[in-house]
Amino acid sequence: MSSGYQHIDACRLTAASIAPLMHADCLNANTTLITDVQIDSRACTKGSLFFALKGEKNDGFSFLSDVCDQGAAAVVVPKSRAKEARARVSCPVLAVDDVLTALHDLAQSYLQRLSAVKTIGITGSCGKSTTKEALSRITAVMGPTAKTPGNLNSEYGLPLSMFGLQEDSRYGVFEMGIDHVGEMDRMVGTLKPSIALLTNIGISHLEKMGSQEVIAEQKARIFHPGLEAGFVSSNCSHLDLIERVAGRNLVRYDSNEISAIDLGLDGWMLTYEGHTFSVKSVGRHLLEDVVGAIRVARYLGAHASDIAEALQGFEPMQGRSFVHRSEVTIIDDSYNASLDSANSILTYLSGLSWQGSKKVVLGPMKELGALSKQAHRMVARTVASSSFDQTYLYGAEMEEASQELRELGYRGEVSYTRDFEELESMVQKHRRRGDLFLLKASRSVAMERLIPSLQRRSLGYAI
Structure with a gap:
């Protein structure tokens, strides 16, 4: 998150004056003013207040030296590691019981102003x-x-x-x-x-x-x-x-x-x-x-x-049924995918009058737990009763949908792969001027990666 979104710099806070707002002990205090708040070490610049959060994959504590070198005004760390932090950085250290709680405490204190x-x-x-x-x-x-x-x-x-x-x-x-x-x-x-x-x-x-x-x-x-x-x-x-x-x-x-x-x-x-x-x-x-x-x-x-x-003229953000128009028309609904949202956009586009071919590229719906297989088969049933001419399925979870479409005798063509490069090749191979493509998958799949190749003009293609 860039500091352009933030206005905490207007408060003219230093590490020592911001510490009480998040119930922190301030070590190595100085007079540097805090310009913005960051949880991503790569976004830190001069004046940043860095919260060293521990995530599923990365521990922000590992990047203390980096953010200090980038000019961070202070770092927020657990009290249990404050001594270690002081040994790593020269900037002020704000020691707290819990880093995420401290971030929320600071936001709440800011709002109260x-x-x-x-x-x-x-x-x-x-x-x-x-x-x-x-x-x-x-x-x-x-x-x-x-x-x-x-x-x-x-x-x-x-x-x-x-x-x-x-x-x-x-x-x-x-x-x-x-x-x-x-x-x-x-x-x-x-x-x-x-x-x-x-x-x-x-x-x-x-x-x-x-x-x-x-x-x-x-x-x-x-x-x-x-x-x-x-x-x-x-x-x-x-x-x-x-x-x-x-x-x-x-x-x-x-x-x-x-x-x-x-x-x-x-x-x-x-x-x-x-x-x-x-x-x-x-x-x-x-x-x-x-x-x-x-x-x-x-x-x-x-x-x-x-x-x-x-x-007037309002349009959704990229990835939320956003329409890209070129030789082919792409409905980019790749930002998120749930059973309800997938069925809704599939049903809507199925009823849409279109002169060219309608094609859908479906990736997995994540974090569905025990209902994952059932949900992917239910999406396949919606596709089976739709007017889409061709369906491309990508990802391990979509194997269930592929089987369901075969069992239902889907009238269109079905392609299935777990390899993204193969998916891209399959989609590009059958792309024709005037096609309508729907891209739908959970965010982690990054299905929007297909958009540049779909928009790329290829004069050798049949029309």
């Missing part, structure tokens, strides 16, 4: 980013707005995102994504959002959560006791459980409550309280995210004219 800001937390199995982007566009018309940059929505990313707030901020729109029990409680304790919205409940992260009911219960904890208002999609599963956990009635929203004309790959023409505007969100599921943003903005006092002005 900004009494005028109204914060909005957004969670759900999918649709968080589209809702956040749409809502922050509207609130930006109403007043200075900070938002989650990119996808910094975890218990690591949320506190970093909060440093994007500044003294004149009126709104902070933040995603709150979770993949394990207890994560929402930590984030709510730090942000304490004024308003919260839950988009949907799927089976993403089932591997760690155990059941869809646990997922619903954990995400519903965003509706904390001090909340001003809560919103949830009417189509969300486990609504009764969610409201029971929330302990309040939630405002429900639905894509059907707005006048919408489907423009296909050009998005939707919407009319809201007499104001007409167009958005480039492809598919009914993204339309519902836009409607959720509109309902929250209306609650915040946005006029219909503000909403129309802000959302």
